[in-house]
Amino acid sequence: MFHVRISGYKRLKTANRCAGSFFRERYRLPTELNALVLGNLAPRTTGSVRLLLRCALSACLFGWLVCVQAASPSVALHYGADAPLEELKAFDIVVVEPDHGFDPKRYRKPYSELYAYIAIGEVQPSRDYAAAIPAKRLLTTNTDWGSKVIDLSWPELPVFVADAIVSPLWEKGYRGFFLDTLDSYRLVSGIDEAAQQKGLIAVIETLHRRFPGIRLILNRGFEIVPAVRDKISMVAAESLFRGWNAAARRYVEVPASDREWLLGQLRRVRDEFGVPVLAIDYLPPQARGQMRETAERIRALGIEPWVTDGQIGTVGIGRREIVPRRMLMLYDGSPGGLLIEHPALRFAAMPIQHMGYTIDFRDLNKPLPAGSLAARYAGIVIWANAPVARGRQVADWLQQQIDQGMKVAIFSSFPFAAEGRLASRLGLRSVAVSGTPGRLTVASQDAMMGFEAPLQPDRRNLTTLQLADEQGRSLLKLADARGQTFDAAALTRWGGYVLDPYAVVGLPGTEQSRWIVDPFAFMQQALALPDLPLPDTTTENGRRLMFIHIDGDGYPSRAELPGTPLAGEALLTQVLQRYRLPTTMSVIEGEVAPDGLYPALSAEMEAIARRTFALPYIEIASHSFSHPFDWSRAELAAPKKKDDESYHLEIPGYQMNLEREIVGSVDYIRKNLVPPGKPVRIMLWSGDAAPQAQALRIAENAGLLNMNGGNTVITRSFPSLTAVSPLGYAIDGIFQTFAPVMNENVYTNLWRGPFYGFERVIETFQMTDFPRRLKPIDIYYHTYSASKQASLKALHKVYDWSLAQSPNLIHASDFIRKALDFETIVLAREDGGWRVRGNGELRTLRAPPTMGYPDRPASKGVAGYVAGNEGNYIHLAGGDTFLRFAATRTGAVHLTDANARVSDWQSLGAGLRFSLKGYQAIEFSLANASRCSVLANGRALTPRKSSGGVQSFGISDAAATIETRCRDR
Structure with missing residues (x-):
């Protein structure tokens, strides 16, 4: 129970009204209980109901001095066509312009919802319903916005608003509406204001009658609040401290007298009627500091703030301030070139993603983003190999972005x-150099230079x-023979640069590269990146993630085992049934199906596949129909032209077709190989694993997750971060998740031997775990690894080593969903802590030691933490977290x-209650539980070991409900 001191009968009534409004809105209490909450606690009220009411009041009063502050939802407004909804989900309510085509059903989260902006008192001539309003009901023109003022006393207006405006939006899925221009009738001199207000009340009453459960925010309309207070969720008003003069198109400071009048109106709505209030102020988008200060001033008054630009077209600041997690990556694309081959993706993307940032790639040869970027991007990274044709632009x-405060990190070349x-x-x-500079030497270098290889000054690339x-x-x-110096890498007031060849250098005679600059240190300092709790896809609940996925290649191969079984059979009996671990398995239809390459073996292979796919721990994927080796070429294939078949398996009579490769192969597996009801979840890309936009779109439209690609092959003989690929990347908005680690094909010299070579993937697992945990454990191989004794032994060695690390086992689909969640998780500052919102798939934040320790009792949705190499891994219990x-x-x-995964997390006083569910016998550890009894499914557990205040437990089941019952300290 929280205790708040409230002096006087008036404040008690205010608190009761607030509790009623809050619980009626959030929990839809019965009318009788609403009445009890709105009134005083009558002496005749039963003890149980009185207790419930006290709990309601205490919950409402938590936090700020005024209870409405706790009841008030956080609100954002963005009327732009490009509203960044993934970031804006940091707010409980996001008001948008519905004509931009947003999908409120797809957006809706347990914690955030889209509201539609609708104008009641005015209409723009461009609105599709404008022509249906009788001309005599258009009273005047609002010259500031070019809109027509509507007569609110028009008797048909309530039905018109319901039918023409709200009903189409309701059908699309909107359930909340922001009603604007409610006071526009005041632009008409001598108008009967009472009649206008009566008409407005009729509109709101009609909407509530026609659309049960509708939620309404009024923009002003203070006079009608007493009549509709039980039908509205919030009242907003613009320009409390800072305003936008639309006629003069400039930002203005609100006069003190106007502010005091407006503040009085908002306080009356909040304190007398128990309705939360919102103040919308305006500042230039680049004035982030002033926005922050203004939002804090509004919040200090017990009013929900939103401070944005005059067009309401940028991400503003409210109770929460979104911390940008996007990095704008600019690269010099060449005609016909693929981004997947560019150093910007191959080298720079992995460090950026590991630092917790997502990446928007943009080609320098194409138009660049307009407007202020500070609210959306944490920085700009440029990787250019030479000046581009439109270099001046x-x-x-x-320069415009730098002037607005953006930091820039440049690699290779300006x-x-x-x-x-x-x-x-x-x-x-720029220094003029006469003649040949002669031999270059290093005059001075920072500790971040010479990261993976020594510096070798090269006068051929001197800038x-x-x-x-x-x-x-x-x-x-660098210094030349004459003593002239040149700064080949530097930190600057606007960011920094590292010029070629001092970013990444290739090793002559090899396919290897090395970082010369430490990319983590350089970008951290150049972009002035703050310490943040950042999402991490390698770990969950403190354990390194592990999954297994298998490409179907080689299913018809004969194994070097007694009886020479098919490789698919050997894989099933020698590996899958032996380890019984969550595994994602695929087949190539063109290898297995009767009309494929091996019709004589098809019946046997299909039978093996059915037995494999029936195993409960096997997840099913497709590896395509004809195994394209070159997906970009497959995308360009013309279905009606002769196919030379050099880039896919030569299946008789087949002409390349992307739908057939993806959707067709999945349909074949579903109809012929899969037990009823078991899904085919994933498309595992074949060959170069470099699908382009069309293939990715086909997979997404078919409801398939997708993975493969990347080239993580770091080993002791290739000890470089350039051999660690990023998490993946997006093409036309669709994300391709890369395989965290490469398959045995690389470690066996393209399956030419040694066939035990895959055991070296253990080196990769080790080097991607320390000094930074960059990747989960991914045992990725092909069916043909079961065809040879040496490769089978290597598999067993890899499996046994991996399991000895006590990992958290998942399926490939779990990892892919984490990668997708990584792309869209939003981080926002709130009340000295952090609001983190995602889809609930990614459950780990990584926080540097400088941030301190997670305060679990003061946080929400935080299950615990454990120390890692780079700070604390913080365990999240769901998709909506407040972290302090x-x-x-x-x-x-x-x-x-x-x-295992945590669900149903609850704090019970000093104790806890939560569920664990995984793919193996459960192991878990608790800190500070020495005064607690620990139960699993109601039965007491004894610690397996205790050390340093941590107790470790184990049970034989893969799912359990855990409860700690703790004595007071």
Whole structure:
């Protein structure tokens, strides 16, 4: 029970009204209980009901001095066609312009919902329903916005609003509406205001009658609040401190007298009628500091804030402030070139994603994003191999972004000729060099240089730039034979740069590369990235994730085993049935089906596949119909032209067709190989695993997850982060998840031997775990690995090593969904803590030690934490988390680690109650539980071991409900 001191009868009545409004809105209490909450606690009220009411009041009063603050939802408004809904889900309510085509049903989250903006008192001529309003009911023109003022006393208006405006939006899925222009009738001199207000009340009453459960936010309309207070969720008003003058198109400070009047109206709505209130203020989008300050001033008054630009077209600041997790990556694409081959993706993307950021790739040769980017992007990274043709436009655009506070990190080359005025604008100067510079030497270098290979100055790639700004710091200063110096890498007031060949260098005579600059340190400092709790896809509940996925290649091969069984049979008996682990298995239809390459073996292979797919721990995927080796070429194939078949299996009579490869192969598996009701979830890309937009779109439209691609092959003989691929990337908005680690084909020299070579993947697992955990354990191989004794032994060695690490076992689909969640998780500052919202698939945040320790009792949805190599892994219990840190460890009981997923998390005083469900016998550890009894499914557990305040437990089941019953300390 929370205790709040309230003096006086008036405040008690206010609190009761607030509790009634809050619980009526959030929990839809029965009318009788609403009446009890709205009134005082009568002496005749039963003890149980009185207790319920006290709990309601205490919940409402938690937090701020005024109870409505707790009841008020967080609100954002964005009327742009490109509203970033994934970021805006940080707010409980997001008001959008519905004509932009958003899908409220698809967007709806347990914690966030789209509301539709609708104008009641005005109409734009462009609205599709505008022509249906009688001309005599259009009273005047609002010249500021070019709209017509509607006569609210029009008797047919309530039905018109319900039928023409709200009903179509209701059908689309909107359940909340922001009603604007309610006071526009005041633009008409001498109008009967009472009649206008009566008409507005009739509109709201009609909407409530016609659309049960509708939720309404009024923009002003203060006079009608007493009559409709039980039918509205919130009242908004614009310009409490800062306003937008639409006629003059400028931002203005609100006069004190206007502010006091408006504040009085908002307080009356909040305090007398128990309705939450929202203040919408306006500032230039680049004035983030002023936005933050204004939002804090509004919040201090007990009013929900939203501070945005005058067009309501950028991400503003409210009770929560979104911390940008997107990085804008600019690269110099070439005609016909693939992004997957560019250093921007191959090298720079992995460090960025590991630091917790998602990436939007944009080609420097195409138009760049307009407007202020500060609210959406954490920084700009550029990887150009040379100046681009439109370099001057790029330079001007970049300067605009720098002027608005964006930080920039440049790799390899400036995308424009950095000389003269362009260099000067960046705090640089181009040095004229006469003759040959002679031998270059390193005059000075920062500790972040020489990261994976020593510096080797190369005069053939000399860019003759020097820092001219005292705010800059040289990272690599080169000197020529005459003593002239050049800054080949530097941190600057706007970010930093590392020029070729001091970012990544290729090793002569090999396919290997090395980072010369430490990409983590460079981007952290150049982009001034703050310490944040960032999402992590490698770990859950403190355990490294592990999954297994198998490409179907080689199913008809004969195994080097007694009786020479098919490789599919050997895989089933020698591996899958032996380990009985969650595994994602695929087949190639063109290998297995009767009309494929091996019709004589088809019946036997199909029978093996059915037995395999029937196993409860096997997840089913397709590996295509004809196994395209080159997906970009497959995308360009013309169905009616002769196919030379050089880029896919030569299946008689087959002409390349992407639908057939993806949807057709999945349909074949579903109809012929899968037990009834068991889904086919995934498309595992074949060959180069580089699908382009059309293939990705086909898979997504078919409801398939997709994976494969990437080239993580780091080993002791290739000890470089350039051999660690990113999580994946998006093409036209569809994300391709890369396989975390490459398959045995690479470790066996393209299956030429040694066939035991896959055991070296253990090196990859080790080197992607320390000093940074970059990847989960992914045992990825083909069916043909079961065809040879040496490769089978290697598989057993890899399986046994991996299981010895005590991982958290998952399926490939679980990992893919985590990758997709990583792309869209939003992080926002709130009340000295952090609001984290996602789809609930990704359950780990990684926080640097400088942030302190998670304060579980002061947080919501945080199950616990454990120390890792780079800080604390924080365990999330769901998709909506509030996280607060403390300088020292708290003594509260928390989950240290578990090999299963947490659900139904509850704090019960000093104890806990939660469920664990996984794919193996459950193991878990609790910290600070020495004064607690621990039960699993109601039965007491004895710790297997205790050390350092942590107790470890185990049970034989793969699912259990855990409860801790703790004595007071």
